[in-house]
Amino acid sequence: MTTGALIARLVAVVGPAHLLTDRADVAMRDHDGRGPAGRALALVRPGCTAEIARVMAIAADEGVRVVPQGARTGLVAGGAADDSGSMLLLSLERLTSPLAIDPVNRTARVGAGVTLSQLNAAAAEHGLFFPIDLGADPSVGGMIAANTGGARFLRYGDVRRNLLSIELVSGGADGEVRTLGRDCWKQNDGMDLKQLAIGTGGAMGIVTAATLTLQPRPAHAVTALLALTDAMAIDRLLVAFEHDWGMMLTAFEGMSPAAYEAALRHVPRLRRPFAADAGHRYFLLVELAAGAAFDGAMLEEALGTAIAPFMEGDAALVADVAVDRHDGLWALRHAIPEGLRASGSVIGCDVALRRGDVAAFRAAMTAEVLRDHPDLRVCDFGHVGDGGLHFNMLWPHEAGPIPPGLADALRMQVSATVVERHGGSFSAEHGVGPRNVAAYRRFTPSAVQRLAGHVQSLFAPVPIGRVAFGPAAEEETCPTN
């Protein structure tokens, strides 16, 4: 192919305003939530499913790899090009319709380019929300590609759990459009193929629209921040809260003292909940939510009653507690990433463990990395109620430049401990992309990779996106059916 011919064919589909070829224009959009990435050939912004099917057919014909892109908030570089200069970014940002709420079914029919905040604004008119709670504002397509989790996974699950159907454009030369799934909550009528398009970064096709389930917005929510005397007490408090509150427990988040202090030190808008240097060993942010039949003040009082026994006596597990019926305590939790970035180079690990392994893992892993690298700080935090942990390490500004290769080596060391010693996962909620595909290759059994590679080539005979799920060495010989 010649680039000129490709460009001309794409312009004929989307119009000149929606094909960016200027190097600077493209570079501004060739990144994700972790910063600059690759060097795409061009960026195309189709306006509808039919245009996407035509773009895919042209790209297949011209032998150009298409990389779908959402709102550029992903964390594994799945929506950015490599540095070959040969990939075509396909932005879904113009697919902002439909955006239709069915309030009785509690579903939203949305275009892939609708953002989480747009979806929630529309749902709020009916007292509903999409229960994926996170700091960024991703697009629906990006959330499906990453199978986004978030701070309320414990109660509402991830995107997978809240998705009923998708419209998928495959990468074949025919640009086939398939609907997978139905818009009713129960569908147990065949092989659930849509599952494969969730969390696979667009590799199975371009998701152009989806039907999502929504949840009733709780009328009341109460949040408590618990300062623990013992970081190993996470399990006992989790089990007790689930026993006492059942389905009303909507979040159970953990913060190391280092993560907590980084937020308070570097984010001036925050209020400090407790006196500094009180010797707190760990922090838990616990949220309860209830419907309109309840009274917020009553809920707050009952929460206090439930916590009190853990604050009594010499063996008290909870040293201090702050309670909030607004978002003040959540602001502290959500400010951690900003606090860490301001403190140095962040080496992020998005891992998942059995819930009962979290406390022991973080203690042992912290000791291990600090023994080898005394300049590091471990500033972990995360969704400990579901076993998800952002085991983030910080190379502080004051320690000078981070040694080359250290970040990748540490990430692999943490992943290996999680997977091989604990049977956990090296990716809890960010999905798989160029930034962590090395862990996928290492920790996924080769028979499973082979099967995944074959399945991928059935869905997308012409490869799409950044990740090949088959074994790397087999790529060339993998049948494309």
Next chain:
Amino acid sequence: MTTGALIARLVAVVGPAHLLTDRADVAMRDHDGRGPAGRALALVRPGCTAEIARVMAIAADEGVRVVPQGARTGLVAGGAADDSGSMLLLSLERLTSPLAIDPVNRTARVGAGVTLSQLNAAAAEHGLFFPIDLGADPSVGGMIAANTGGARFLRYGDVRRNLLSIELVSGGADGEVRTLGRDCWKQNDGMDLKQLAIGTGGAMGIVTAATLTLQPRPAHAVTALLALTDAMAIDRLLVAFEHDWGMMLTAFEGMSPAAYEAALRHVPRLRRPFAADAGHRYFLLVELAAGAAFDGAMLEEALGTAIAPFMEGDAALVADVAVDRHDGLWALRHAIPEGLRASGSVIGCDVALRRGDVAAFRAAMTAEVLRDHPDLRVCDFGHVGDGGLHFNMLWPHEAGPIPPGLADALRMQVSATVVERHGGSFSAEHGVGPRNVAAYRRFTPSAVQRLAGHVQSLFAPVPIGRVAFGPAAEEETCPTN
């Protein structure tokens, strides 16, 4: 092959006590929850995964189709043989270990032969339960094959939502054993291939063990039976209950007056909650559950307060209410199938609709079938809070023998209305098997069937079980990779 050679090879693996060949012995086990089915060649009961792998390899070598079988409670004949006399039933009933509960992780590691009641007995020791609630006592393997739903789907979902990992024996001559998934709640680290083994009746391989998530057993539950003045009021009450109670609403079941009366008339142990012939148009069974921080009496009182406004004035939606903190009202709901069987021939349809379509569908569908068949009675009931409806029709004993072909024709007519007019599903919670595969063929787009057929042959190059998910005409030419 010769049957004698096959038998000898199987006996060498499992021992003579675990291979049944006597026609009567086999026939006693060649059925599911709806009664007798086929005529299997033999029934083999391996005792462990290694034996299963060897059985699969022998069957592949001898050219015998294996049909996996659980506790024989399925409703689509997926675990019974056809009448060719050539299929081998593979019972998983001896796989009753492991049965290990991890109370902090809230998971159970279980063999495929563990039954729901055994699982719940073990979980109860830790204050936990597996939240698939139904009348029968299926095995874990059977529940995965059918993706069982049940009466608390609204809150806890189906088997799919409560499954973390499986051990799968493929049908290849090598009898490969694969582990798909990990035992932590969050795993977003590749293509989620285990999803394809859920609800596909064993077609992707034999599930020999699984890790399931458990839920805290609520300390308090209150049930209300509402007698409605208007069957179209389901939506308004559902939306109001979700707004008032949020995640505490654990069931929202519906019963037609005909289903309700059939249970009360034919099941003597039940107590009648309301005066007979009160003109009630529909019944809703609503359950609220709460943790130990609550008080059951307080919950009951709050429930009464929430219902009161719907009972006031000339436009009252609720004519009568009964409240219960034990299982009395649930007993009535669970007795419906028994009541229907005692009343005549049941023509069952397990359909799902958008929640807002349920009331209108049941009104129109009832009128349609009664117009054509005035002898029928429509006795529908189901999980209307999740859009699942057992649109069951009854050919009463007093109408004489049911006309040949009528049952199949009516089931297809109902399915067609659900799928084509409402975008719903012809199988809400029973999965796909010989009894409803005709609906699968008719209502699944052929491109999707083709893709499913190719995926099936990647997982199981030698076909397993009763359903081929590819298009029927293509079976012979379908590549088996």
